[in-house]
Amino acid sequence: MPKVLVAVPGEPVAFANVKESKESIAGLLGGPLECVRLERGLTLYCNGQGNADDLPINPHFSQGLVRGPIVIAREEAAGTVGGIEDSEIPWIMDAYIRTDDFV
Template identity: 45%
Template sequence: MQKVLVAIPGDEVWIQEVTAGTKPFRELVGGPLDCIQLGGGFILYCNQDGSMKDLPVNPHFAQGIIKGPFVITKTEQEGKDAGLDEEDVQFVMKTFIRT
């Protein structure tokens, strides 16, 4: 299990434990994944069809416009999702999340 940050429009931001693989991310964002590299190994997954489906703008993301839910995790050097530790969560909240 790994910890990820989940942000859904109209809801609070929270940390959730998920199993490895892309299936939990697809379920959380409600569709096919779009992957945005945020730097430092941090990855944002959002719904690839968010604009086409006219999903609501997610007010939680402070670095641009994301439509619909998104998940932020961190990858290892090999590119595998590693999840977030407590220090990562604090960095993500400070850097990428609008409160």
């Protein structure tokens, strides 16, 4: 099962192992997927209804305004979810995740 980064407003950033389906990511996000392509083959998944549902702003994501939880993973062929490697975690944290003490 692939390892993904999960950042939920009000909780510490965590890593989780998930099934290789977009449905499993949608379950973590609590709604329909919206995908944003990031660098190095990564994809940010967020709840496509975050604004309409007035979800809390995610303070963890440093590259813009996102409402609700986010997942950072890879999108593999045929729409499956791929994991991130342990060696990529420092770069991902530096590039996309705020490390301030606020949650």
